[in-house]
Amino acid sequence: MSVPTSILTLSNPAAKVLLPLAAIAVTLVLSRVRGLSPTQDLALVRPPLRPLLLWLILALSWMLLTDFLLPWRGPFNFIPWQAQPLWVSLARVLGVAVLGPIAEELVVRGAIFSRLRAAGLPVGVVVAATAAGWSLLHIDYTSIVIAIIFGFGLLLGLARHYTRSLWVPILMHISWNLYAVW
Template sequence: MTMTGNGAEAPSADSGGGGAGKDPEKPAAGRGRQGWPAPALLLAVPILYGIGALCGMMAAWGTVAVLRAGGLIPQQMRLMDLLVGEGIETGIHGPYHFALVGALFTANALATMALVMAISRWTIAGGAAAALPFARVPARRLAALAILLPVLHGAGFFVVYRLTGQQIPAEVGFDILDWRMWAYPLGIVILAPLSEEIVFRGWLFAGLMERLRSPLWTIVLTTAFWALVHTGQGFAKAAALIPVGLALGLIRHHSGSLWPSIAGHMLMNALGLAYMAWLAG
């Protein structure tokens, strides 16, 4: 501070005088955009999933090592054989197949969520709080969502598989799915939807909205990349997810919360798992 001629204090240069002072705790506008541009966010998605997949495979290898050490599976049985169910005897090795897949899903999801939360502070202006909005949503909207999303999911699968002539496959060994196989539904019904929604309708959605300022392009891009990460399960399944992805994006935009998309995604996966179990008899 310096003194003026009438004895009043005038702001010094380092105090940001002239009304130009800024709250040091408030992030500068565009901070996230200056960090990572939109293409970098999109390119980060497969990297995040690659790291998550690596963590999942490490967990699977560890599970196989434990099963072999305990004499529960033959020493010659390979990891990939057990993962896909090839050469397994359902009544003997089926439980270990499900436990292995559950370990893979769990480690993959937890690693992906941890990475997203860690990088949010450098990629989103508001940090994790802005990337992962968990505002309360009226029960009526959740109830409507519980009806809408499974219908869209089923319709998408019906149309795509009808056009391509493919059959919806049933997983190996669902006839022995019981309470011991908690790891499998935990991974598919809870952790996979949670991690995917945090990545796509959470972090990526917030980042693209911050940079593009366009709900339309944000919804389209998050849906496209969400479908792309499912192409490993077949292009038909990835295409069938597009209507659901668009609906989830619209719901995320209008509700301002991740809860509806997380709940709807979990419900869809639960119904899909139940349907495949029913197909397997």
């Protein structure tokens, strides 16, 4: 049985949900197979509330400041959202603003971050390397936006390091994408 090519295109709303779900599943399975601990290696532990809120405020400040100085987001335009079926909008928000950040953070600041730290690399190098690699995943954006994403990646890595919880960068990333997706 072959999969219709229209399902595989990234503009397809189903793909926006299925691809990050697959990435989450593959990352969790591979982590388990390689003996990584969800709490120790992937840092899937509950963060303290106060640091979580402080990092969220810092992330939102970076987002709003960079958008004010270099309007990377563009104007709010709800016309395309109104022109499509509700399920398409919901799939887009779920895939891009929730599942995508979870998948990216599991891979970059979960598995890769912990492997680089276990290899003995200094925290600063790991934070910068994961930020650089993650920002290059967004290569289809302008160089200014990639630089902003790199700066945000540094914040995500620092939040992961200082809170010792992957949930903090996940929630920071979700809040960023919720703002950007509209």
